[in-house]
Amino acid sequence: MSVRRIGSRYVLERKVAGGGMGAIWVALDSQLQRRVALKLMAPERIASSSARYQFEQEAKAVAQLRNPHVVQIHDYGVDEDTPYIVMELLEGEDLETRLERLGRLSPVVVSSLLNQVARALAAAHASNIIHRDLKPANLFLARVDGQEVVKVLDFGLARLMDGGSAASTEQPGRVMGTPRYMSPEQMRGDVRIDHRTDVWSLAVVAYRALTGRFPFSADALGELSRNGGALAEAPSLLVPELSQGVDAFFTRALAVDPADRFQSARELASAFAALVESCRPTQASKILVIDDEPDVQLLMKQRFRKQLRERVYEFIFASDGEDALEKLRQHPDTDVVLSDINMPRMDGLTFLARVGEVNPLVKVIMVSAYSDMSNIRVAMNRGAFDFLVKPIDFQDLEATLTKALKQVTELRQMVRSTEENHLLRMFVNGGILDRALPLMRGPDVVDGERVEATVAFVDLKDFTPVTTQDQPEAVIRRLNANFEVIVPELLSRGGVVDKFVGDAVMAVFRGPGHLSRGLEACLAARQQIRAMAFRYGEASPYVHGVSIGLDSGELIRGSIGAKGLGRLDYTVLGATVNTAARLTVMAERDQILIGDHLRLRLEGGFEYRELGSRCLPGSTQALAVLELLSRREERVSSSDQTASMEASAPRHSSVPPVLAASKME
Missing domain, CATH: 3.40.50.2300 (Response regulator)
Structure with a gap:
């Protein structure tokens, strides 16, 4: 297979995203020996002078912004008449993927997100750049040094402002952007829009993140663009725990007249942060x-x-x-x-x-x-x-x-x-409160209790040979890289990490719907590891894949150990734990195995196939085994799909949940 080199320097490895404007590739910078994200213009767009201008404008716009919350541009060039942009390679997922998985976010998390995006927009607007396509798909939640940093992507529709409004370089009435997130003036095709169109879009992002819904229906969008008469539904009607102060915030943030809105992204983010702080519980004890x-x-x-x-x-x-x-x-x-x-x-x-x-x-x-x-x-x-x-x-x-x-x-x-750190927030709610606090109530917790729960073991397949081949530091880094991907998927669905056992993690799910949440977490962990392997290739730490066993039923939980020596661990034990562990040993790479006795509890929500009766490792017990394949997909309304009103080509992307770089325009 021939190797394609761009600009005599960048070796294309894998295509990870595609759209009407072109494609995103993972590429190797042969000079600096680092991997980058390379945006390559689509062949069918090369002949269009306006498309080439737009592509070049994106590179110039982002290159001006030295901001940690904006994806960084490393290089721009033309290779055999094909323009390309070289960007930093990001690890994580976009906000669209996060919202599809979790539905909605807490006000504290949304506030942190708005503050970071506002910093990026402040830098852009100070440079007279308006983004014009701000949406969850263009907000990337990147993992940087163990923290989650929001990066604004895809300045493909960005325009320079002249005298406070967009320069008149387009035909009047020409509409560009994503309809659900466009301001009324942008939907009307007003040429001289200013930075407040981005403030509107940021407000729509915040509304959706808080409620899981859009503020305007498809019909209301048309009315909004024509006469500005539509009103957003009060968020507190969708999420009762949101206050009337939140309703008032969005009344201003989504004002049709730009003069009535927050006048900057920073003002919007600061107002929301103050609102969140004021809504902290202050009621009577x-x-x-x-x-x-x-x-x-x-x-x-x-x-x-x-x-x-x-x-x-x-x-x-x-x-x-x-x-x-x-x-x-x-x-x-x-x-x-x-x-x-x-x-x-x-x-x-x-x-x-x-x-x-x-x-x-x-x-x-x-x-x-x-x-x-x-x-x-x-x-x-x-x-x-x-x-x-x-x-x-x-x-x-x-x-x-x-x-x-x-x-x-x-x-x-x-x-x-701890809530502003999303991963730590999930660990505290699911782990510390469930495990540490009972230990604070007194020594009787050592006695134990019977509970209903689901146990899952997620094991890295065939990892043991690595421990003999690599240096100890490299082994630990490789192992932890996988756990950093797996564990958030378990925690985000209410799982508690009971322990790490060598190259496996054991998680316990309790409470309403614990079986379904456990199954969903296992499917998500497998998908995330697959996506990381796809992105980084055969040399990455993620190529092992996972083998997973899960069982659900009665457990005994309590503190075990030597209390007199001050060494106790709070854990679960019983036949359910043993069955899950043995199914994990039996599972092949990327297999999720469960017992047939759970079939009736799946409630038709999952796809599976029968593997027949198997003798579990380390046991004489035979068990009818099922392989969990996927969750049944729900039909998504086409009206909720985002698309450019301008693009003539279909804007389809086969991007995995973990993206390599900027989504396509």
Whole structure:
């Protein structure tokens, strides 16, 4: 097979994206011995002088922007009459792919995204460049030194502004861009649009990221371009937890008249960041009081009437432990529980043993008679935060409540502060809260409990020979490169990484839909590793592929180890874990194996094929085995597909989830 060299320097290796303007290739820079992304103009566009001008303008526009949030241009040239642009090679995925996978993002994550894009647009607008095609497909979430950095791609429709508006280099009425994200003035083909068209597009990106929906229907877009009469649907109607402040933000951000919008991307991002900060939970501290005495409610309301009036406290009341567990389910933001010990149906000690199942963050203060010291000792051993004796000293009670609320607030702030790092946010929610917090509640967690869960092992196939052939540092780098791709897919679907076992990772999924989430995570991990191997080729760390085994059922979880020596691990064990591990050993490269006993629980949502009865490795047990192939695809409305209103050629791309560089215009 002949090797094609561009510009006597760049050796084309693999085509990774294609579109109406051309194709993106992974290429080797033979002079600097590094891989780059090379954008090569499509042969059918070469004869068009306007297309060549547009291609050259993209290179010039991006080359002016020395900004970490803009994809960097290394070189531009013409090879045998074919223009090309050489760019940095990026690792990660675009925002479009992320949204298709996750649906929508939290306000904190969206705020971080907007801040980074705003920096890129500020640099562009300061250089009198407007992007004109800002959309999730052109926002790349690149992995850089272990962090996720947003990069703005594809300045193929960028134009230089002259005197504050786009230079008049196009025919009036000519519309270019992606309809869903174009401002009204851009849809009308106004020649002298300015940077505020990008501010509109950024607002549409934010709306979609927050809600998973577009602010305007296809019909409303037409009305918007004609007379500007359409209004975006209030985001809080789509996502109830969003505030009316968010609605007001988008009313301004999506104003038809550019003068009524935010006047810069930085202003938009700053306003949204302030909104997110102001929406942080500031409501009254919620306290659940459990007591079967009928006069307790009245007494608490009288003693704390000032705090209730000033919304410092909010009380919820339950008559016994069973009622209290239900109240906790109804009020998951409860901070502190004040519980009597002696109650009907479920006493305070039984409640204390079960409260962690419903709310692992809540602090429990026990109340009992002074003579009941034996029960108080049991309560403290079971993880009670503190105890009070009857009759209650209300000054002591308020001091104890203040101390407990302070600890809960600090813990929640610790969790919240990790949200801007998307990967760490997922780990904290799924891992630390599920594993570390139970250990903080007291030593009884060592006793263990039975739970329903799904266990998956994701193993790098035939990795062991590498450990004998390569240097230790190279082996670890190669292994971790794969885990950095696999683990986010497990965490993003609610999985908890239980442990790394050699060249395999073990993940546990609990809660509603744990089997489906586990299966989806395995499919996504396999796809991401395939995409990385496709992108980097046979010399990359990703060529091993993965073998995966998964099982679902009853497990025992708890702390195991030598407590007296201070060495404990919180883990799961049982037949379900063993079956998943043995299926992993049996699996071939890129196979995902499950037992036939899970067939009825797949709910028709997955494709699979029967492999027949197999004897599991290390066991005399025979098991009917299925190979998981894929998730059944959902039909996507063609009206939601983005396309250029100008392009005559179909704008199709076979880009894998992990992209090599800028998407095509």
